[in-house]
Amino acid sequence: MTTSSAPGKVYLFGEHAVVYGEPAVPCAVGRRARVTVEERDDDRIRVEAEDLSLDGFTVTYGDDPDDADVNVPGDLVAAATGYVDGAVAQARDAADAPDAGFSVTIESDIPLGAGLGSSAAVAVAGIDAATRELGVELSATELADRAYRVEHEVQEGQASRADTFCSAMGGAVRVEGDDCKRLPDPPDLPFVVGYDGGAGNTGELVAGVRDLREQYEFAADTVASIGDLVREGERALRDDDVARIGELMDFNHGLLSALGVSARSLDAMVWGARGAGAMGAKLTGAGGGGCVVALDESDATLTALEYTTACETAFRAELDTEGVRRE
Ligand SMILES: Nc1ncnc2c1ncn2[C@@H]1O[C@H](COP(=O)(O)OP(=O)(O)OP(=O)(O)O)[C@@H](O)[C@H]1O
Numbered sequence: 247m248t249t250s251s252a253p254g255k256v257y258l259f260g261e262h263a264v265v266y267g268e269p270a271v272p273c274a275v276g277r278r279a280r281v282t283v284e285e286r287d288d289d290r291i292r293v294e295a296e297d298l299s300l301d302g303f304t305v306t307y308g309d310d311p312d313d314a315d316v317n318v319p320g321d322l323v324a325a326a327t328g329y330v331d332g333a334v335a336q337a338r339d340a341a342d343a344p345d346a347g348f349s350v351t352i353e354s355d356i357p358l359g360a361g362l363g364s365s366a367a368v369a370v371a372g373i374d375a376a377t378r379e380l381g382v383e384l385s386a387t388e389l390a391d392r393a394y395r396v397e398h399e400v401q402e403g404q405a406s407r408a409d410t411f412c413s414a415m416g417g418a419v420r421v422e423g424d425d426c427k428r429l430p431d432p433p434d435l436p437f438v439v440g441y442d443g444g445a446g447n448t449g450e451l452v453a454g455v456r457d458l459r460e461q462y463e464f465a466a467d468t469v470a471s472i473g474d475l476v477r478e479g480e481r482a483l484r485d486d487d488v489a490r491i492g493e494l495m496d497f498n499h500g501l502l503s504a505l506g507v508s509a510r511s512l513d514a515m516v517w518g519a520r521g522a523g524a525m526g527a528k529l530t531g532a533g534g535g536g537c538v539v540a541l542d543e544s545d546a547t548l549t550a551l552e553y554t555t556a557c558e559t560a561f562r563a564e565l566d567t568e569g570v571r572r573e
């Protein structure tokens with residue numbers, strides 16, 4: 247039996263634009279998905295996940311999708327297992343064990359579909375645990391690449407390397423196309439996260455921006471403007487200028503909102519944070535619902551979010567400098 251964990255992330259800047267080759271800077275945070283894998287005597291996959299919004303599920307399936315033994319409504323099986331299935335396929339490929347069967351258990355404190363990179367964390371930790379269970383040790387770079395391939399497939403070709411590279415490496419990273427690098431650990435960024443209890447579907451939200459970008463030149467210009475903003479944000483990071491980082495986060499939220507990926511709840515939390523004196527606040531990840539990230543050294547934003555109707559829970563998040571971890 248083998249267990250690995252990997253962190254979730256928040257975006258300082260650049261989500262969605264990074265899918266079209268612009269730069270992005272996500273930061274790993276101290277919320278993790280833990281995946282335990284045990285090889286089976288048969289070629290079936292059994293997935294047990296207790297932390298899903300579905301109040302947990304157990305799914306056992308083989309190559310024939312009709313023979314799945316599930317305790318969740320059938321239409322949720324793909325949603326619940328897509329990334330795990332992809333991770334298993336990558337592990338079988340890496341270990342040249344096409345018929346390996348696994349029992350997979352997932353525990354996670356990363357809310358699903360909330361913009362904190364739960365899919366990337368599950369994919370990274372799942373590939374690492376399954377390959378090590380088969381006696382293969384992959385580097386963090388290869389794990390990131392294989393996990394990217396999972397997201398790219400599940401999201402039907404609409405994924406960047408940002409989430410999975412960040413989850414594999416930890417810390418703050420810069421991703422632009424295939425160019426992925428770990429940045430020097432940024433200054434002490436006082437992250438506060440607000441969560442509306444909802445979720446967005448990354449594949450659908452990314453498709454919406456793709457369609458806008460194809461339909462309107464000014465939408466493509468908006469995506470390019472996010473790229474310019476990220477390059478300015480990198481200068482602010484190098485200068486340890488947290489106030490300017492916050493200003494750019496505010497601006498980034500406005501551009502994402504123009505691209506249609508914010509939501510009433512996310513805007514309410516962003517304005518609640520700003521009203522409390524946060525240095526900056528923006529949605530994080532795919533959007534559509536889920537989380538916002540704000541910068542505030544005081545507890546004012548945390549308190550303001552707790553009293554914001556749209557916010558189900560608010561919490562502080564710390565930069566996690568460790569990526570995938572062998573438990
Ligand atoms: N604890 C878990 N157990 C099993 N599958 C999970 C778990 N957490 C996430 N997943 C998988 O990841 C999917 C959510 O991924 P999605 O990309 O839509 O959101 P996210 O990664 O949380 O947010 P974002 O991509 O915006 O950062 C779930 O539908 C499920 O397939």
Ligand SMILES: C[C@@](O)(CCO)CC(=O)[O-]
Pocket residue numbers: 260261262263264265361363397404405406407408409448452530531532
């Ligand atoms: C929306 C997006 O940019 C980030 C999702 O967390 C998608 C991706 O980069 O794969």
Ligand SMILES: [Mg+2]
Pocket residue numbers: 363364365366409448
């Ligand atoms: Mg995701």
